Amino acid sequence: MRKLFIIAAVMPLLALSGVASADTSLGLRGGTLGGGAELSYALSQRVAVRLNADGYTRKDTHDEDNIQYEAKLKLQTVSLLGDVFPFANNFRISLGAMFNGNKLTLKGQPSGGTFTVNDQTYTSAEVGSLDAKVDFNKAAPYFGIGYGRPINKGLSLIFDAGIMFQGSRSPRSM
16 A cells, blocks of 8 residues: 555656646645645646645554553545636635545553453453544545645745545444
8 A cells, every 4th residue: 555655656756757847846745634745737827737645654552541552543645636726826726536545543452450441440351452443435535725836946835725525434343
């Protein structure tokens, strides 16, 4: 999965390296989906396309009441977006699709002979472990608004606010 993520981010850069013009830009990104890269190409004054790849991983452990909790957050998204600039300025409306490789896993494991949950004492053998997983649909439509457009050189700060739509999934046992 990680190789697919890297390939999706790098391939367009290799394919377009010789065609870079004032309408093409490459940038670094940072936001709620992690850090990443963006390749933008302006098709006209009012239409552009963008390819984004973002990622972030965090692992955390915490001990409380003889239970060791472990949480893992893995964010991986790749998006292909079409931008429309309705007023021919920097304001844009974006539509597209996202590959959603985001996951969250949680595990609670007793670290002593007994542990207490809600003032009730249990032995490690009675419960075992508590496992939880949050998983998403791999493909998701995207709608957003933003400010900014492809530039040929220099530094630019852009802004995006959008929604990645997730349909319901059937619960799965682990």
